[in-house]
Amino acid sequence: MISFGKHLLPILLLLGSFSSLLSQTITQTIRGTILDKESNAPLEGVSVAVLKDSTILNGSLTQQDGSFRLEKIPVGRVNLSASYLGYQRVFIPNVLVNSGKEVVLNIEMESAIQDLKAVEISGVRKGETINEMAVLSARAFSVEETERYAGSRGDPARMASNYAGVSGTDDSRNDLVIRGNSPFGVIYRVDNVVIPNPNHFAIAGATGGSVAILNDRMLTTSDFLTGAFPAEFGNAIAGVFDIRFKTGNNERHEFTAQLGMLGAEVFGEGPFSKKGKSSYLFNYRYATLEGLVKLGIDIGTDAIPKYQDLQFKLNFPMKNGDNLSLFAIGGYSQIDFITSNKLKPESRDIYASKDQDEYFRAGLGILGMTYMHLVNDHAYSKVSLAASTQYNKDNFYRVLRHVDSTSENFVVDTMYNKLNYFLLNTRYTLSFLRNDKLSARSAIRYGISTDMYQPNFTDSILLEPALNIDVPDFRWKKRLDIHDGIHLLIQPFIQWKYALSEKLSTVIGLHAQYFTLNNHFSVEPRFSIKWQFKPNQSLAFGTGLHSQLLPVYQYFVQDDAGNMYNKNLDFMHSFHAVIGYDVFFKKDVRIKAELYFQQLWGLPVDTNPTSYNMLNEGSGFDRFFPSKLTNKGLGRNMGLEITVEKFFTHNWFFMFSGSVYDSRLQGSNGKWYNSDFNGQYMMNALGTKEFKWGKKRLNTIGIGGKITFGGGQRYTPYDTLLSQQHEDPVVIDSLRNAQQFKPYFRFDIKLNYRCNTKRFTHEVGIDLVNITFQKNILRLQYVSPQEPGKEVYQLGFLPLFYYRLDFWVGKMQK
Numbered sequence: 001m002i003s004f005g006k007h008l009l010p011i012l013l014l015l016g017s018f019s020s021l022l023s024q025t026i027t028q029t030i031r032g033t034i035l036d037k038e039s040n041a042p043l044e045g046v047s048v049a050v051l052k053d054s055t056i057l058n059g060s061l062t063q064q065d066g067s068f069r070l071e072k073i074p075v076g077r078v079n080l081s082a083s084y085l086g087y088q089r090v091f092i093p094n095v096l097v098n099s100g101k102e103v104v105l106n107i108e109m110e111s112a113i114q115d116l117k118a119v120e121i122s123g124v125r126k127g128e129t130i131n132e133m134a135v136l137s138a139r140a141f142s143v144e145e146t147e148r149y150a151g152s153r154g155d156p157a158r159m160a161s162n163y164a165g166v167s168g169t170d171d172s173r174n175d176l177v178i179r180g181n182s183p184f185g186v187i188y189r190v191d192n193v194v195i196p197n198p199n200h201f202a203i204a205g206a207t208g209g210s211v212a213i214l215n216d217r218m219l220t221t222s223d224f225l226t227g228a229f230p231a232e233f234g235n236a237i238a239g240v241f242d243i244r245f246k247t248g249n250n251e252r253h254e255f256t257a258q259l260g261m262l263g264a265e266v267f268g269e270g271p272f273s274k275k276g277k278s279s280y281l282f283n284y285r286y287a288t289l290e291g292l293v294k295l296g297i298d299i300g301t302d303a304i305p306k307y308q309d310l311q312f313k314l315n316f317p318m319k320n321g322d323n324l325s326l327f328a329i330g331g332y333s334q335i336d337f338i339t340s341n342k343l344k345p346e347s348r349d350i351y352a353s354k355d356q357d358e359y360f361r362a363g364l365g366i367l368g369m370t371y372m373h374l375v376n377d378h379a380y381s382k383v384s385l386a387a388s389t390q391y392n393k394d395n396f397y398r399v400l401r402h403v404d405s406t407s408e409n410f411v412v413d414t415m416y417n418k419l420n421y422f423l424l425n426t427r428y429t430l431s432f433l434r435n436d437k438l439s440a441r442s443a444i445r446y447g448i449s450t451d452m453y454q455p456n457f458t459d460s461i462l463l464e465p466a467l468n469i470d471v472p473d474f475r476w477k478k479r480l481d482i483h484d485g486i487h488l489l490i491q492p493f494i495q496w497k498y499a500l501s502e503k504l505s506t507v508i509g510l511h512a513q514y515f516t517l518n519n520h521f522s523v524e525p526r527f528s529i530k531w532q533f534k535p536n537q538s539l540a541f542g543t544g545l546h547s548q549l550l551p552v553y554q555y556f557v558q559d560d561a562g563n564m565y566n567k568n569l570d571f572m573h574s575f576h577a578v579i580g581y582d583v584f585f586k587k588d589v590r591i592k593a594e595l596y597f598q599q600l601w602g603l604p605v606d607t608n609p610t611s612y613n614m615l616n617e618g619s620g621f622d623r624f625f626p627s628k629l630t631n632k633g634l635g636r637n638m639g640l641e642i643t644v645e646k647f648f649t650h651n652w653f654f655m656f657s658g659s660v661y662d663s664r665l666q667g668s669n670g671k672w673y674n675s676d677f678n679g680q681y682m683m684n685a686l687g688t689k690e691f692k693w694g695k696k697r698l699n700t701i702g703i704g705g706k707i708t709f710g711g712g713q714r715y716t717p718y719d720t721l722l723s724q725q726h727e728d729p730v731v732i733d734s735l736r737n738a739q740q741f742k743p744y745f746r747f748d749i750k751l752n753y754r755c756n757t758k759r760f761t762h763e764v765g766i767d768l769v770n771i772t773f774q775k776n777i778l779r780l781q782y783v784s785p786q787e788p789g790k791e792v793y794q795l796g797f798l799p800l801f802y803y804r805l806d807f808w809v810g811k812m813q814k
Helices: 005-020 143-148 156-160 290-294 552-556 720-726
Strands: 027-036 047-052 055-061 067-074 076-083 090-097 103-109 138-141 186-190 193-195 222-225 239-243 253-260 263-271 279-288 306-317 323-337 356-376 379-403 410-437 442-463 475-482 487-499 504-515 520-534 537-548 572-585 589-606 629-649 652-666 672-674 681-693 699-710 744-756 760-769 777-781 790-793 798-809
Touching: 027 076, 027 090, 047 067, 055 067, 067 076, 076 103, 090 103, 090 629, 138 156, 143 156, 156 239, 193 356, 193 379, 193 410, 356 410, 410 552, 442 552, 475 552, 504 537
Parallel strands: 027 103, 186 239
Antiparallel strands: 027 067, 047 055, 047 076, 076 090, 138 222, 186 193, 222 239, 253 263, 253 798, 263 279, 279 306, 306 323, 323 356, 356 379, 379 410, 410 442, 442 475, 442 487, 487 504, 504 520, 520 537, 537 572, 572 589, 589 629, 629 652, 652 672, 652 681, 681 699, 699 744, 744 760, 760 798, 777 790
16 A cells, blocks of 8 residues: 655645744635526625624625625635525525635525515525526535545536435446436536536547546536426436536636646636726646556556646626626547557456557537626526537557467467547537516526537448358448538427415426437426425425437448438437425535436337347447337336435534435336346445644644445346357346346545645645445456456545645735
């Protein structure tokens, strides 16, 4: 085991000495804007106060543009309160104030049903969604949460795997299995634009990867939805990441530099000029995991992954409350798995293909623009335009070799090209949204989104007679060969929120989608209702129809004659029904339970009677090329979820999330099987405690941990006889997912130390992933007829050290 203590202790002592040298109190500014939640109109005259326990440190009223400023706030954690006649009071606990960055908050206040009464309950409780149309199966998450949870690695997807109903039991990837659904049922949306898979080492047809491209420091509080979505969300049957990029500081320049095991990165934000309110925001990261490999840390392979990414947002406030913003996301990743230069039998590798050299490349580029127009005090509209491109490129070479009898080393006999593919998926998006606040009780939102797809797909594989008894000689087969064509996915929606009383509110919506490639059309009604029968308790019910495209390349898979035999497949369809109960205790403890049922139909299955169902795909690093399919498959997911959460107050937080569920799929043979993702249960327990330290208590030590325990991966046993005949793995179709690996267990610990000086905030930390060295089984690997099922284990112990520096430059603008 590698010793980090001898390196970590001197750094902690050095940082601690900084704050002890300070004789004056270190303060920072809290400022921001307060808007009406329904109309986006600025609210003038809102009373804003910062409190430490019950003591008011500073207070102010918002200006005509909704802005407020509270200066000379001591660093540490404070509470913020905003109250306004006719609106529900907003209380934000435990706002973290550091010396290195201003705190800039964008707060939305919701109208009270009784317009002349200042409602004293909290209008926005911790964990409640930003999108007021999302009544249940949804929660908000913040940047601080992604960094606080042990084992999350600053990745929003890995952070979300801690929530009830969500499982992520593949340590090598951040795929999200939501309520037993395939990961490709999840969509990511950034600033009202649906984007391609935002992860490094992404494979076509997947929504996850090894490392997130999205950097958590670029985000403001965002929403994560797991079922019964409002009508504005379409083309998803499992979950939605509704992500919001933050707006850069428009008064002073602030920067972050970070160096760690997962790479080096720099983050910056600030104003374009001293006179205007325009701002920039960017993050760049470069990483190579060569250091981890050289230290002997197990990352699942001895190949060296390399990746880099860049994101930015430019914001331009305009007259009369209008706003124009530009954003971009880019990423590039590569890895080479080389077998031909190995002299001895390969070490453990959970990614590489046996007896093959592989050269993998992946890239993502997104450029978007959003214009927000404040129509009047009761309405706003948004127009978004984006262009995105994502590509995968891979080349495989088969390596034939033997063992030299003298040296006992491998000797390469020959190599030849086995597989080549290049998948470039370009998409242009135009979306429009308008929101009208009709009254304190009622609001309506409607819009339309159009995606234009331009596929450019090539895939060729060498069929080898020795590996396929149906092939008499070597020949190349083109599985994809499409280079032109424009295909539209059009999605209009409308939804209406109405408060029947102070305690009872409902949302009614309608979503539709039309795909021009095969002229399939879907109409999907949505409905939800919430009963706040006590100030701290509520019951909710949501239901609706949802549908989704297949992974786009699946429509263009061709046979030997060039016929795209799955081009006319319909959408996959699902019905969601959810009942939820929510209760708060003492404003910082929440218990939430949800019971759900999901029926799926129109799932692609084989035309011949087999167990195959496409919803078993979508995870891992392999693409899939099924034979001719038909939309006759069925699926069913049901389960119970519970969350017990003590929010971060009094310097500690705790969360337990648990779910029991059942996920079944039916093949074309009419039989029901466990889905690939039917782990049946999943539990997480995590928490963090902060300790203040130093002469003026400017330093913070954080200790956090997480335990994950869940059902093991499902698998299908190999048919030994057929595998020997084909010299390739063949599973027993009738035993699809009949067996299950032992339960998954992982224990993570996170330690961090934060030090505030006059201009700088230093933070040093380490994430100790799988500290018990648990051997969780990832899959069975076919080795030979004599060894048809070798267990492949997931990642072992993984220590991830980082150092971060936040600082600001220049003078604060008045």
